[in-house]
Amino acid sequence: MAPTDRNDKHRRVWESLPLYANGTLSGQETAQVEAHIASCSACAQELARCRALSLAMKSGTQDVWQPSPRHWAEVLAAVEATETRPGDSRQTLIQRLYAWLHATPRPVRLVLAAQAALIVILTGAVVVMQPPQIYATLSRGHEESRAPGVSIRMVFAEGIAEREVRELLQSIEGSIIQGPSPLGAYTVELRMADTTSDHVDRVLVRIRAHPKVRLAELVDSRSTR
Amino acid sequence: MSETFRELRAPSLTPVAPDDDLRLIRAVAQRERRALETLYYRFAPRLGRYLSRLLRERELVEEVVNDVMLAVWESAGRYDPAVSRLSTWLFGIAHNKALKALARRSRQPTGISLDPFDVDAGRFEKDHTAPETCPHDPERTLMGRELGQALERALQDLSAEHRAVIELAFGQDCSYQEIATITGCPVNTVKTRVFHARRRLAQLLAARGFDRSAATVT
Numbered sequence: 001m002a003p004t005d006r007n008d009k010h011r012r013v014w015e016s017l018p019l020y021a022n023g024t025l026s027g028q029e030t031a032q033v034e035a036h037i038a039s040c041s042a043c044a045q046e047l048a049r050c051r052a053l054s055l056a057m058k059s060g061t062q063d064v065w066q067p068s069p070r071h072w073a074e075v076l077a078a079v080e081a082t083e084t085r086p087g088d089s090r091q092t093l094i095q096r097l098y099a100w101l102h103a104t105p106r107p108v109r110l111v112l113a114a115q116a117a118l119i120v121i122l123t124g125a126v127v128v129m130q131p132p133q134i135y136a137t138l139s140r141g142h143e144e145s146r147a148p149g150v151s152i153r154m155v156f157a158e159g160i161a162e163r164e165v166r167e168l169l170q171s172i173e174g175s176i177i178q179g180p181s182p183l184g185a186y187t188v189e190l191r192m193a194d195t196t197s198d199h200v201d202r203v204l205v206r207i208r209a210h211p212k213v214r215l216a217e218l219v220d221s222r223s224t225r
Numbered sequence: 226m227s228e229t230f231r232e233l234r235a236p237s238l239t240p241v242a243p244d245d246d247l248r249l250i251r252a253v254a255q256r257e258r259r260a261l262e263t264l265y266y267r268f269a270p271r272l273g274r275y276l277s278r279l280l281r282e283r284e285l286v287e288e289v290v291n292d293v294m295l296a297v298w299e300s301a302g303r304y305d306p307a308v309s310r311l312s313t314w315l316f317g318i319a320h321n322k323a324l325k326a327l328a329r330r331s332r333q334p335t336g337i338s339l340d341p342f343d344v345d346a347g348r349f350e351k352d353h354t355a356p357e358t359c360p361h362d363p364e365r366t367l368m369g370r371e372l373g374q375a376l377e378r379a380l381q382d383l384s385a386e387h388r389a390v391i392e393l394a395f396g397q398d399c400s401y402q403e404i405a406t407i408t409g410c411p412v413n414t415v416k417t418r419v420f421h422a423r424r425r426l427a428q429l430l431a432a433r434g435f436d437r438s439a440a441t442v443t
Contacts, residue, residue: 015416018423024400049427050395056373057396064277065286067269072262075294079261082295098302106307
């Protein structure tokens with residue numbers, strides 16, 4: 001071994017002696033130290049000094065501070081003081097959530113985060129996507145009506161029966177030409193000969209008086225001319 | 226070499242918090258005062274010894290232990306067993322609190338150099354306990370007792386930095402990695418610091434007539 005290599009090895013072992021003495025070296029490092037000190041009296045002496053130093057450090061002649069019930073009472077009082085500071089209740093809750101989160105093992109945290117992300121994505125998809133129209137509507141499937149007459153936008157109450165809608169439409173000589181919209185509104189065209197504003201108003205009053213009509217608004221009227 | 230043998234020889238290389246310590250700190254994070262009390266009595270003796278060596282003033286040690294317990298109460302939820310053992314984490318908090326306490330004291334006009342980073346720092350507090358008045362410790366060998374008396378005086382002449390690494394390496398059986406974590410320094414810095422601290426300590430002990438043949442690295 002070249003002198004420089006020998007010096008480097010000696011220095012590395014010398015640096016490691018405190019750890020060899022306190023048992024914190026790895027298995028390989030331990031073997032290297034033991035192999036070196038077997039042939040190096042300087043390091044063997046230094047190891048003996050390290051062990052003596054460790055023994056003396058752990059014994060000590062100094063008056064070392066020790067915990068006591070009196071001091072613990074002071075610590076507890078200080079802890080209580082931090083817990084009862086005004087305006088801290090919300091912060092304590094946040095701190096508790098933070099502490100709970102960090103007390104959770106990392107893999108569990110990752111799973112929870114993935115689940116939360118999935119929930120957010122699915123919720124967004126539900127909001128954005130239009131619900132499929134499963135049922136056939138009452139309208140004739142027309143586009144915006146171009147036929148002459150008065151059109152009324154109507155919203156029926158929940159639970160109205162098909163029979164009730166039919167009877168109402170028959171009573172006002174109306175038929176659904178469009179709907180339902182996403183908000184449940186129907187466009188009803190009135191096939192009446194008299195399209196004066198007075199007559200239209202009377203019809204509207206009658207429609208609005210129906211207990212199961214929530215909304216009835218004129219969409220287009222030629223009677224206003 | 227088997228993994229089991231490696232772990233036995235170097236438990237500190239793998240930062241594994243014993244299950245009991247982990248349950249304890251998690252209970253503290255849940256604001257259980259009884260758990261904090263258990264933690265106090267379990268770790269305060271070692272923390273007290275470390276801080277006594279570092280601070281050398283009883284009142285200051287008590288103040289810093291207070292600060293450490295409060296910090297643990299506030300931040301128990303942030304302890305990560307994958308990073309370090311619980312003891313390493315606690316010592317890291319204690320080390321920081323101690324340095325801040327020393328810095329606060331150094332700003333007081335006492336006329337004494339209290340710079341914690343002064344390599345040849347003057348005494349923060351003299352320990353004038355005469356050898357014949359020291360309590361007898363039957364556990365120590367004669368060599369250990371003689372060394373202990375000379376050691377206490379020599380340690381007073383080291384800087385706080387050097388006292389810290391000497392106490393952690395020789396008094397607390399920490400690895401260089403753990404000392405690096407506690408002191409917030411790179412491992413190579415710790416090695417250098419320990420190197421200089423050992424050499425300085427050997428010189429001081431030799432000056433007090435103890436162990437003249439201090440080993441040096443050429």
